[in-house]
Amino acid sequence: MSASSSAQPIIRGDALDFYLAQGYYRMQQELFTCHFVPFSGKLYTAHWLRLALGRIAWGPEQRALLRRNSRFAATIRPFRITDEYEELYARYRASITFDAAPTIEAVLMGGEAHNVFNTQVIELRDGERLIAAGVFDRGERTLAGILNFYDPAYRKFSLGKYLLLLKTDHARRQHLDYYYPGYLVHGYPKFDYKLFACLAATEVFDSVRGLWVPFAWDAVAEHSAELLADWLPEELGGLTV
Numbered sequence: 001m002s003a004s005s006s007a008q009p010i011i012r013g014d015a016l017d018f019y020l021a022q023g024y025y026r027m028q029q030e031l032f033t034c035h036f037v038p039f040s041g042k043l044y045t046a047h048w049l050r051l052a053l054g055r056i057a058w059g060p061e062q063r064a065l066l067r068r069n070s071r072f073a074a075t076i077r078p079f080r081i082t083d084e085y086e087e088l089y090a091r092y093r094a095s096i097t098f099d100a101a102p103t104i105e106a107v108l109m110g111g112e113a114h115n116v117f118n119t120q121v122i123e124l125r126d127g128e129r130l131i132a133a134g135v136f137d138r139g140e141r142t143l144a145g146i147l148n149f150y151d152p153a154y155r156k157f158s159l160g161k162y163l164l165l166l167k168t169d170h171a172r173r174q175h176l177d178y179y180y181p182g183y184l185v186h187g188y189p190k191f192d193y194k195l196f197a198c199l200a201a202t203e204v205f206d207s208v209r210g211l212w213v214p215f216a217w218d219a220v221a222e223h224s225a226e227l228l229a230d231w232l233p234e235e236l237g238g239l240t241v
Helices: 013-021 060-068 083-095 104-108 152-157 159-173 189-195 217-230 234-239
Strands: 002-004 025-027 030-032 036-039 042-052 073-078 119-126 129-138 142-150 178-185 202-206 211-214
Touching (some): 013 178, 036 178, 042 217, 083 129, 083 142, 083 152, 104 142, 119 159, 129 152, 129 159, 142 152, 142 159, 152 159, 159 189
Parallel strands (some): 142 178
Antiparallel strands (some): 002 030, 025 030, 036 042, 073 119, 129 142, 202 211
C-alpha cells in the first residue's frame, strides 16, 4: 500500500508527521506501508516502531557506546548524493549478508530528479576519512531514520547502532516528539537492533486497530498472529513461518 508523493514539490513536515503516525514510511520518493515482508521464500510480519523522545533515558550500553565513539567527528548537514557517499555505500554493501539496493540513488531517489523530502545526514569522520553516514527525513515534530552505512573496516565500533543513538539524540535536542527507526520483523532478528536506543521509550504500531502501544514482544507476537489469520490470503498460508 502506498501514498504517492509524485505530484507534490515537497512533502510538508506536518504531512510527513501524519503519515508516519499511520504506519507509513519512505520508499524512494513515495510513502508506503506494509504488513508482510518476504525473506528466503517465507513471509514474515512487519511491525513499525517509534521512540517517544520525552521518555528517552540512556542505559549503560548506550552511554558506553557514546563515550567510545565520541572521538569521531559528527556533522549534520542537508543531504546530497555525492561520489564520496556512493563509494562508501558500495564498500558497505559489498560487506553485508543481506540484499540491498545497488546505490544510494536507488534507495532514495529511484530515478527521480527531485527529492520531495526534507532529507539530512549525519556524517562521521575519523580525521578526514568518511567512515559512516546516517540519512534521515525531518518532519515538523518527527524524525524518520532512512539509511545507515559505514566503512566495513570500522565494524567493531557498532556504527549502525551509534548512528541510531545520534539520530535519536538529535531529534531529542530539537525538541521533537517522535523518532521513527522503521520496522522490525517477527521471528527474524536482523532488525532487532532498532530497539537498542531505549526499549522503555519504544512503541509499536498495532495496524489492525490503528494504535501505538508500548513495545513488548508478547504484543508483537499477538499482532503477528492476528495479521496472519485475518489479512493473509489462504493460498499463501503455507509460505509463512
